Amino acid sequence: xxxxxxxxxxxxxxxxxxxxxxxxxxxxxxxxxxxxxxxxxxxxxxxxxxxxxxxxxxxxxxxxxxxxxxxxxxxxxxxxxxxxxxxxxxxxxxxxxxxxxxxxxxxxxxxxxxxxxxxxxxxxxxxxxxxxxxxxxxxxxxxxxxxxxxxxxxxxxxxxxxxxxxxxxxxxxxxxxxxxxxxxxxxxxxxxxxxxxxxxxxxxxxxxxxxxxxxxxxxxxxxxxxxxxxxxxxxxxxxxxxxxxxxxxxxxxxxxxxxxxxxxxxxxxxxxxxxxxxxxxxxxxxxxxxxxxxxxxxxxxxxxxxxxxxxxxxxxxxxxxxxxxxxxxxxxxxxxxxxxxx
Amino acid sequence: xxxxxxxxxxxxxxxxxxxxxxxxxxxxxxxxxxxxxxxxxxxxxxxxxxxxxxxxxxxxxxxxxxxxxxxxxxxxxxxxxxxxxxxxxxxxxxxxxxxxxxxxxxxxxxxxxxxxxxxxxxxxxxxxxxxxxxxxxxxxxxxxxxxxxxxxxxxxxxxxxxxxxxxxxxxxxxxxxxxxxxxxxxxxxxxxxxxxxxxxxxxxxxxxxxxxxxxxxxxxxxxxxxxxxxxxxxxxxxxxxxxxxxxxxxxxxxxxxxxxxxxxxxxxxxxxxxxxxxxxxxxxxxxxxxxxxxxxxxxxxxxxxxxxxxxxxxxxxxxxxxxxxxxxxxxxxxxxxxxxxxxxxxxxxxxxxxxxxxxxxxxxxxxxxxxxxxxxxx
Numbered sequence: 099x100x101x102x103x104x105x106x107x108x109x110x111x112x113x114x115x116x117x118x119x120x121x122x123x124x125x126x127x128x129x130x131x132x133x134x135x136x137x138x139x140x141x142x143x144x145x146x147x148x149x150x151x152x153x154x155x156x157x158x159x160x161x162x163x164x165x166x167x168x169x170x171x172x173x174x175x176x177x178x179x180x181x182x183x184x185x186x187x188x189x190x191x192x193x194x195x196x197x198x199x200x201x202x203x204x205x206x207x208x209x210x211x212x213x214x215x216x217x218x219x220x221x222x223x224x225x226x227x228x229x230x231x232x233x234x235x236x237x238x239x240x241x242x243x244x245x246x247x248x249x250x251x252x253x254x255x256x257x258x259x260x261x262x263x264x265x266x267x268x269x270x271x272x273x274x275x276x277x278x279x280x281x282x283x284x285x286x287x288x289x290x291x292x293x294x295x296x297x298x299x300x301x302x303x304x305x306x307x308x309x310x311x312x313x314x315x316x317x318x319x320x321x322x323x324x325x326x327x328x329x330x331x332x333x334x335x336x337x338x339x340x341x342x343x344x345x346x347x348x349x350x351x352x353x354x355x356x357x358x359x360x361x362x363x364x365x366x367x368x369x370x371x372x373x374x375x376x377x378x379x380x381x382x383x384x385x386x387x388x389x390x391x392x393x394x395x396x397x398x399x400x401x402x403x404x405x406x407x408x409x410x411x412x413x414x415x416x417x418x419x420x421x422x423x424x425x426x427x428x429x430x431x432x433x434x435x436x437x438x439x440x
Numbered sequence: 441x442x443x444x445x446x447x448x449x450x451x452x453x454x455x456x457x458x459x460x461x462x463x464x465x466x467x468x469x470x471x472x473x474x475x476x477x478x479x480x481x482x483x484x485x486x487x488x489x490x491x492x493x494x495x496x497x498x499x500x501x502x503x504x505x506x507x508x509x510x511x512x513x514x515x516x517x518x519x520x521x522x523x524x525x526x527x528x529x530x531x532x533x534x535x536x537x538x539x540x541x542x543x544x545x546x547x548x549x550x551x552x553x554x555x556x557x558x559x560x561x562x563x564x565x566x567x568x569x570x571x572x573x574x575x576x577x578x579x580x581x582x583x584x585x586x587x588x589x590x591x592x593x594x595x596x597x598x599x600x601x602x603x604x605x606x607x608x609x610x611x612x613x614x615x616x617x618x619x620x621x622x623x624x625x626x627x628x629x630x631x632x633x634x635x636x637x638x639x640x641x642x643x644x645x646x647x648x649x650x651x652x653x654x655x656x657x658x659x660x661x662x663x664x665x666x667x668x669x670x671x672x673x674x675x676x677x678x679x680x681x682x683x684x685x686x687x688x689x690x691x692x693x694x695x696x697x698x699x700x701x702x703x704x705x706x707x708x709x710x711x712x713x714x715x716x717x718x719x720x721x722x723x724x725x726x727x728x729x730x731x732x733x734x735x736x737x738x739x740x741x742x743x744x745x746x747x748x749x750x751x752x753x754x755x756x757x758x759x760x761x762x763x764x765x766x767x768x769x770x771x772x773x774x775x776x777x778x779x780x781x782x783x784x785x786x787x788x789x790x791x792x793x794x795x796x797x798x799x800x801x802x803x804x805x806x807x808x809x810x811x812x813x814x815x816x817x818x
Contacts, residue, residue: 335542341542341543343508344507345530346559360546
């Protein structure tokens with residue numbers, strides 16, 4: 099620690115240069131001494147000694163979360179108990195003054211009830227869960243070997259490979275999904291090539307299918323699976339596998355019994371990073387997906403923008419959040435368990 | 441330790457004895473770097489053989505070739521008469537205790553120990569029995585359900601030992617087995633290792649850079665330097681009769697002098713050293729060309745300090761005490777000879793009387809027995 103603490107004998111004192119304070123001749127010297135006493139080293143010592151640092155550090159993310167997550171959520175949560183009206187904003191205020199004396203609060207639970215009565219919502223929820231789950235499994239199946247390969251590559255090459263994984267992010271997500279339309283459509287690249295090769299004589303319908311949605315989601319979210327898996331696998335101690343081999347375990351068995359269990363935190367992190375945004379995915383199913391079966395993100399946006407039913411849209415959003423909170427909690431439990439091991 | 445233990449006559453003295461491990465002209469190259477250079481060794485059943493050397497001398501590479509993690513560039517390794525070429529680690533009758541212990545962090549102590557037995561496809565009941573037995577031997581019976589991160593360093597070391605012993609290997613390889621333990625625990629564990637080795641009759645090959653560890657543990661020591669075995673022998677042989685200047689210097693502390701052979705008779709040699717006032721007289725002959733340049737090594741504990749000039753013309757020197765380190769059981773003196781050369785001398789602290797102790801800047805005579813110095817040419 100180079101910064102002298104307040105009681106350190108090395109702290110610049112007024113007579114630090116062997117000069118008495120009374121000997122101050124110029125105003126500049128006085129200013130210089132004042133600056134010395136107030137210089138940042140002292141401030142940081144003050145911050146450290148008075149425990150300002152820790153709250154200061156946590157205050158920033160807390161403020162961020164309150165402003166951009168909690169406040170909007172409370173607003174949405176409030177609207178979900180309101181009723182749709184033709185006005186601006188298009189919902190009834192939750193409370194009103196009755197005779198200018200009594201503050202009345204009116205909560206409609208009907209919006210939530212409606213989510214269960216109209217099968218559109220439930221089937222969209224289930225379909226979203228299914229799409230997200232299948233996409234997550236596909237990402238895991240594809241991403242695990244890739245992450246493993248990168249983690250086992252010579253250290254000098256790992257960064258290059260990681261770079262290549264992240265490289266598509268330089269292009270806008272929307273453009274990349276549009277590019278898939280060009281590949282998948284009936285007169286798109288894939289069908290044309292297959293027909294030219296003579297493999298098929300009728301174009302295969304790939305657009306507006308689950309297949310196209312899986313392709314889109316897996317393609318877009320694969321890096322989110324690979325990166326946490328890589329950062330886990332890269333830390334694995336290779337002598338553990340040598341020890342397993344030494345104890346008579348064949349390589350694939352050592353992989354199953356040592357590498358896979360030790361990479362569970364990475365699998366969980368990657369799976370949640372894919373699953374959670376995939377549940378609420380809007381762009382990919384809208385551009386590539388089925389028209390007869392919507393995902394919940396699409397329902398939400400339709401309800402909000404096309405239908406202008408903000409209360410029902412808010413109820414959908416609230417329900418979706420609750421749907422996603424459960425996986426997040428599982429994730430956090432894993433993380434804290436892993437931290438406890440260290 | 442080694443001498444009291446071996447009840448059978450030393451098998452390495454018998455030219456017809458069958459070696460359990462035979463390393464024949466093994467060389468291992470990594471790119472241009474020669475890690476192990478044309479090493480041949482014979483290790484016998486029931487031995488504790490130590491590979492001793494500084495870091496980067498190739499001892500660990502040699503051990504890893506025995507375990508099967510590295511393949512020799514040339515030469516061959518035989519274990520129990522079988523050529524090990526191309527046999528993967530998981531099919532070798534060998535187990536290894538890793539320097540880092542390599543304990544599986546996600547398994548309990550019992551799970552770690554059982555792992556090797558599960559690979560053999562044994563029944564659950566037998567596995568449990570054998571795990572319990574070996575955990576008792578290493579005194580970890582109560583810790584079977586613990587996870588590795590709940591154990592101390594010494595306990596982890598014993599888990600690693602139990603895990604490598606539970607498969608009842610004929611040959612156990614130990615890579616710096618005591619390296620991570622503190623001094624007290626090391627000494628204790630050394631003797632535990634010896635008693636376990638004796639009980640189970642396993643052949644140990646131990647890699648260590650710690651000569652004290654090599655001395656107390658081993659039946660024989662192979663000293664390695666730059667990928668080559670420079671001397672193989674019992675700890676006593678290596679210490680008292682180093683075959684080269686490197687070994688003399690590497691094992692224990694030693695005072696080395698350059699000199700020239702002035703007399704080379706069948707029963708003695710006399711060496712003239714620039715740095716010593718009197719010639720060095722050694723009571724055995726050697727075969728060397730006349731007036732050959734040689735080195736003379738005298739161990740610090742073989743030198744006697746005195747206030748009077750020793751009788752005779754040989755084997756003494758005169759100097760001034762420059763430094764004293766009091767270690768309790770003995771003291772280490774650094775004596776500057778009249779030639780300017782500094783020499784280490786250790787003396788047992790036999791009495792508690794202060795007047796008999798030597799003190800700083802005191803002029804002293806150094807002398808040693810005619811059987812003490814080692815003379816060598818290379």
